[in-house]
Amino acid sequence: MNDAFEKEKKHNITALGADDQLKLLGKDFIHLTAKHKYTYNFTWLGRPIIQFPQDIIAMQEIIWTVKPDLIIETGIAHGGSLIFYASMLELLNNNGLVLGIDIDIREHNRIEIERHSMFKRITLIQGSSIEKNIVQQVYNLAKDRKQILIALDSNHTHDHVLEEIQLYSPLVTKNSYLVVFDTIIEDMPPDFFPDRPWGKGNSPRTAVWEFLNKTDRFIIDKEIENKLLVTVAPDGFLKCIKD
Ligand SMILES: C[S@@+](CC[C@H](N)C(=O)[O-])C[C@H]1O[C@@H](n2cnc3c(N)ncnc32)[C@H](O)[C@@H]1O
Numbered sequence: 001m002n003d004a005f006e007k008e009k010k011h012n013i014t015a016l017g018a019d020d021q022l023k024l025l026g027k028d029f030i031h032l033t034a035k036h037k038y039t040y041n042f043t044w045l046g047r048p049i050i051q052f053p054q055d056i057i058a059m060q061e062i063i064w065t066v067k068p069d070l071i072i073e074t075g076i077a078h079g080g081s082l083i084f085y086a087s088m089l090e091l092l093n094n095n096g097l098v099l100g101i102d103i104d105i106r107e108h109n110r111i112e113i114e115r116h117s118m119f120k121r122i123t124l125i126q127g128s129s130i131e132k133n134i135v136q137q138v139y140n141l142a143k144d145r146k147q148i149l150i151a152l153d154s155n156h157t158h159d160h161v162l163e164e165i166q167l168y169s170p171l172v173t174k175n176s177y178l179v180v181f182d183t184i185i186e187d188m189p190p191d192f193f194p195d196r197p198w199g200k201g202n203s204p205r206t207a208v209w210e211f212l213n214k215t216d217r218f219i220i221d222k223e224i225e226n227k228l229l230v231t232v233a234p235d236g237f238l239k240c241i242k243d
Pocket of ligand 1: 048049050051073074075076077078079080081101102103104127128129130153154155
């Protein structure tokens with residue numbers, strides 16, 4: 001690692017994080033592109049992944065640094081994010097697995113995920129992420145794993161996300177991350193999600209804030225969102241700092 005380069009990078013990221021005008025532009029970009037369903041237009045190794053490219057890069061950096069042997073994701077949709085995580089584990093060349101939980105795994109998605117070359121590293125569980133027997137299955141599969149990373153991207157209401165955080169955060173290992181997606185909902189206009197149960201005041205971000213009031217195991221890794229500027233997860237990259 002080149003020290004001077006790293007030092008300059010840190011300096012630049014701090015400056016980006018303090019640049020309110022740029023931060024606002026980032027949020028405006030997310031706000032204005034949402035009506036065109038911008039995040040629905042990307043694929044990872046052929047599967048649709050509903051993410052901003054910036055967040056995909058952030059997850060790549062986290063996975064390469066943490067080197068998890070288990071990644072758990074709630075909310076899989078078309079499976080692109082699962083395939084992405086599995087492909088990262090394949091490059092890490094460890095015994096890593098991806099566990100994907102979704103209340104509704106559509107048949108056409110399941111078929112495509114199961115016939116993908118990365119499926120060898122994926123386990124699918126259908127059911128609600130907060131249901132007792134689903135949580136039990138996750139804990140059974142996590143039993144012998146050493147480094148666990150979790151991504152929450154399912155139902156985005158405050159209560160659901162808070163419950164997911166409470167149920168799954170104990171699995172996250174020290175120096176790994178609990179990534180809570182779509183905290184950006186809190187920054188969108190109050191009437192932005194008319195057909196959804198979530199919105200400003202009832203979002204993954206309010207759940208994160210409530211959780212952080214009661215734990216000292218996690219801190220918000222601000223450096224990640226400061227360098228991304230465009231991210232759906234402001235205050236959502238939670239680093240586990242204690243066993
Ligand atoms: C935003 S999409 C996930 C996108 C995916 N992570 C990606 O990056 O491509 C949300 C998914 O959450 C699922 N979902 C909604 N409520 C859920 C629940 N209670 N438990 C598990 N999954 C749920 C939906 O069926 C949907 O597929």
